[in-house]
Amino acid sequence: MRIGELDRAGDAELTADVCVIGSGPAGITVASELAGSGLAVLVLESGGRQEDPADEELNDYDNAGAARATPLQSARNRMLGGSTHTWSGRCGYFDDIDYAPRSWVPDSGWPIGAAELRPYLDRGARHLGLGPGSGFNDDAFWALAGRARPAGELDAELLRPYFWQISRDPVDRFDCLRLGPHLAERTAPGVRVLLHATVTHLTTDPAGGRVHEVEVTGADGRVRIVRAQRFVLAAGGIENARLLLASRRIVPAGVGNRHDRVGRYLMDHRCGVVATLGPTGDVGRFGKYVVRTAQGSHTFLHGVALSEAIQRREELLNCALWFQEVPSADDPWDSVKRLLRGRGDRHDLRRAVADAGLLARGARRRLFQHTGLPRRLDRIELRCMLEQPPDPDSRITLSERTDRLGQPVARIDWRTHPAEDRTARRAAGLAVAEFARLGCPAPELADWARPGSELAVPLTDWAHPTGATRMSSDPRHGVVDVNCRVHGVENLYIAGSSVFPTAGHANPTLTAVALAVRLADTLKALSGRS
Structure with a gap:
């Protein structure tokens, strides 16, 4: 993979068969999957090889909604490798119910199902420092790991086992994969990456039906033009929507925004501590495991999730819980x-x-x-992470304020909902009761999580912005179609979690990368290179 600086490229105009905007996990996956296909692929990255405050300033935004505990600037990394610079490496994949329309969750349902995406999960895992990409998030895990299932059964009508896999860096085995340092070593014929190349406008034909070129500003302030047959917008959960809206020179409402859907349905995961155990608590079979699979040694985190049955019966959102060991200062x-x-x-x-x-x-x-390793602990926390229902009024728009390049910054109106609070309380109570029934010491519920509590629910966002360019079969209800092509724009595609119609409870990166692999196959087929 050839990596260089835009300011040293020497070209006033650059051309490619496919131009990918963003070098995070979704964008690099598309580019890597296209490598060797005969297509000329150009990746444009706004930042450099290292984190730079001047680049990160371009992530500034105005907050008009719920307070965010995790500043989005810290998770929106403008640098080679994107969000893998700060991610935790924790990966899961969606449950079947996450793809299904649910009567109690307005605007739920994907136009594709779990079975359609499953073949791409294993291919996606290779891009993320994972072993298997599927077959590990429920009781199938034990066969995969070659281990006997622990004694004691969860009440399947209430809870089910859930496993997350932790990414591993191929060099630093104590860390998760950081894509940036490894990209130059990837064998990727036909792929060129330009750094300090900030896309500031998508220029279309007068009707907005085709992107002719994108304008790119370098660190020297000079604007260049990039032309390509097809463009893939992979700039992140906030920037994908912001850039479409900001490209309004020809189409005043923004590119792909004919039905006013761009930026709407913004979701995140709400997460927090629901109960605690003392430092000597025994989490038993609900703790962490390190297992050795046929693919090598990989780390898995074991937790529980609400069963599909109780979600349907009590009209709950999807939610998972796990024990988190909090090491003491002298660990x-x-x-x-x-x-x-x-x-x-x-x-x-x-x-x-x-x-x-x-x-x-x-x-x-x-x-x-x-x-897992025995730790010297301060305490053990029972934490939850749950989905949000899609809400068209939870959205990204443009602020009147501009950045140093003269571009409008994002205005984020992220909203929370009573259904999330009700789900969190119910899931916390069920988990504590089940642990006690199975002979584990019951964690002590937080005051807000106790039955009948009217205290505010202190769950925060988890810096997983999703949904603002959602997938839909009908252009009136979303931004991209089943192939991640922007409705009404023949050569513009979107990669990343912003295309999720719903977000489940699972960390989004593996699903986003699986969709990116699928998108790359689509692009190759359209070019006759499959």
Whole structure:
């Protein structure tokens, strides 16, 4: 993969068969899947190889809705590799019910189903430092891991097991995959990446039915033109919508916005602590596991999720819960990681030696029992993460304020709903009751999560913006079609979580990357290169 600087490209005009806007996991997946197809692929990245405050300033926004605990600037990384610079590496995939229309969730339902996307999950996993891309998020996990299912059964009418997989970097085995440092090493014939190349306008024909070119501003302030047969917008959950709306020079409402759907249905995941255990609590079979599968050693987090039955019966949203160990200040494992990375000091060495017994138990558990490391804990938290219902009034528009390039910044009116609060309380109570029934010490519910509580629900966003360019069969109800092509624009496609019609409870990256693999297959077929 050839990586260079726009300001050194020397071209007033650049051309490609496919132009991809954004080098995050979705954009790079599209480009990587097209590599070697004979298509000339140009990737435009607004940032550089490293995080730069000047680049991150372009992520500024005006907040007009619910307060956000995680500033979106910190998760919208304008740099090579995009959001993998700050992500946690945690991956899951959607349940069948997440794709289905649900009468109690207005505007729910995808125009494609789980079976259609499943073949692309395993291909997507290869781009994210994962082992299997599917077959691990329920009881099928135990067969995949070659392990016996633990004793004790959840009440299947209430809860079910759920597993997340943690990405692993191929070099730093203690970290999840950071795409940026590895992209130059990828074998990707026909793919060129230009850094410090900020797209500021999508220019269409007078009717807005075809993108002719995009305008790109370099670090030197010079504007260049990029022409391509097809364009893929993969700039992130906020920027995809903002850029479509801001491209209004020819089409006043913005590109692809004939039915005023661009920017609407903005969702996130709400997340937080619902109960706690003391530091000596036993999370039993609901804790973390490290397993060795046929694909090698991969880390999985074990939790529970609401069953489809209770979601339908009580008209709840999808929600998952898991135990999170909160290490104490004197936990030695971070010191060990720093020492193994060559970044430790004498204080780390002293701490590791003082806890040699704990470290020995951890090595034994990891090497022979394939389970999680024993930590010195401050507490154990029971956390939840749940979906939001799609709401057309939860949206991204344009502010009157502009950035240093003269572009309008995003105005974000993100909204929360009573159905989310009701789901969180119900899921927390069910989980605590089930753990007690199965012989685990019951965590103590937070005051707001207790039955009958009228306290405010302190769940926050999780920096997973989704839905603002949603997929739909009908152009009146969304922005892209089943192939992720913008309705009414023949050569413009969108990659990333912004195309999700609903967001489930699972972290979005694996599903977004699977859709990106599928999109790349579509582009190859259209070009006669499949």
